[in-house]
Amino acid sequence: MPAAMGTAVHNSVEDLCNLDLSSKDGDETGWLPPTAKAVLDRHWIAERDTFLATPRHPRWKDEMITKAHDGLVGALNILFSKSNIGKVALSEVTVEQWRSVQSIVLANEGTLKSEDGRLMGRLDLLVADMDENGISKGWIVADLKTGNPPKQKLNEKVSRQLRFYRDLLKENNPDHPPVHAEGWYSSNQTIHRAEGPSVLADALEAWEGMRPSPTPLESTPGEMQCGFCEWKAWCPSWWVARRDGLLSPGAMFRDEVVSTIRFDPESGAALFQRMPPVGVDGELAASDHRFGAILRDQALTQMQELIESGHEGPIFLGSARVDGKIVHMGDWCEVLPWTPLLKSIRE
Ligand code: SF4
Incomplete structure (x- = not known):
């Protein structure tokens, strides 16, 4: 905006x-x-x-x-x-x-x-x-x-x-x-x-460093840059940085990578399970950390579309608002498939 x-x-x-x-x-x-x-x-x-x-x-x-x-x-x-x-x-x-x-x-x-x-x-x-x-x-x-x-x-x-x-x-x-x-x-x-x-x-040195190659640019996770980054759903590094304590989880708004335990498309009520990273290559594991969520407006529409598309893998939740034990998601949030890019698909 x-x-x-x-x-x-x-x-x-x-x-x-x-x-x-x-x-x-x-x-x-x-x-x-x-x-x-x-x-x-x-x-x-x-x-x-x-x-x-x-x-x-x-x-x-x-x-x-x-x-x-x-x-x-x-x-x-x-x-x-x-x-x-x-x-x-x-x-x-x-x-x-x-x-x-x-x-x-x-x-x-x-x-x-x-x-x-x-x-x-x-x-x-x-x-x-x-x-x-x-x-x-x-x-x-x-x-x-x-x-x-x-x-x-x-x-x-x-x-x-x-x-x-x-x-x-x-x-x-x-x-x-x-x-x-x-x-x-x-x-x-x-x-x-x-x-x-x-x-x-x-600037020329930066240009050289950004030549396309099959290897992604080196990631530099940090509170400032990751805070507003729109690429988290495709970036394995911030989630690893969260696990390693380099990034704080955030007090009021949080990003999460989860699997869906239950979702009611009518009411928008959901139960998610956090999927922590294993290693650094985007692999995830199950955990016993579960939390409820209420999805409305854009977040609800995105979740409904994701489920209707047949997506069964992990999901990225962007900017979920934490309220006690549950999170609220609405127009300010994003629900996207978690698809970390680990290398270029073009050589
Ligand atoms: S989320 Fe990933 S791509 Fe975005 S700033 Fe953080 S490390 Fe860089």
Whole structure:
């Protein structure tokens, strides 16, 4: 959902930057709020359709459009400040002022590709870095962020991402003016600059390490990365890491690999048995750890479909909410066949 919201905001900014205003009077005001709303509504519906057509998705939260709207206004405010327009209410923005915003946008949603074709990035905005006299003193590679802003400085991953765009752009444009990379956080309208040396050599090394091979990439289970990973149903490593105590089971929400002892498709009541791993190759064993579950909504539908498909093997339960001795599963959960990938099926 946050990704869909971010895309709707990004695409709306892009459309507004590309808006054809040639038929409008320069001093017209009051046009931007309804235009921005119409553009956002259009992208919101497109994102919702894509989201709902995705096989693995939680509930669509229509109420988040308010947050998306705030994000869009935040992004536009940053553009005003970069165009030396300063603080201005959206309803007061003249067509002429928006034209001057458009004039500093050198590219939006551009694809950056290294000469050898190995490295690629999508930059949100490339804008002219204007001084107080309205003269361009360089380029700014801007990445719009609709997520939580950093408390102090950019975290290492975001900094690396921004510098990657900066460095690719510089490599492709040897005669470039001074270039800076910035994260624009729409929620509190703060701008964070990414400083530091080039990351291209590291990126190439990573590219080499990701060459397809029959052997899977080395797994690196950890609380942070496994917590939100969507590949657990295919990854043998996190379940082994849980067994070995490298990962905690989680207090309120848990992932489990189980076999089904009983399941009532009508009421959604189920009794599961945990299947702990044996060795490291995805093999499982029975255990005497059993727990009851109440499945509703998406979790119930997925379980019903799994049973109807004739699946008899172990099952991955994603994000089951623990409540005493039973777990609750609903729209926020996933019920998938447990099918760890141990090696590539293609040599
Ligand atoms: S679940 Fe597996 S693939 Fe996902 S982060 Fe953890 S170790 Fe990596």
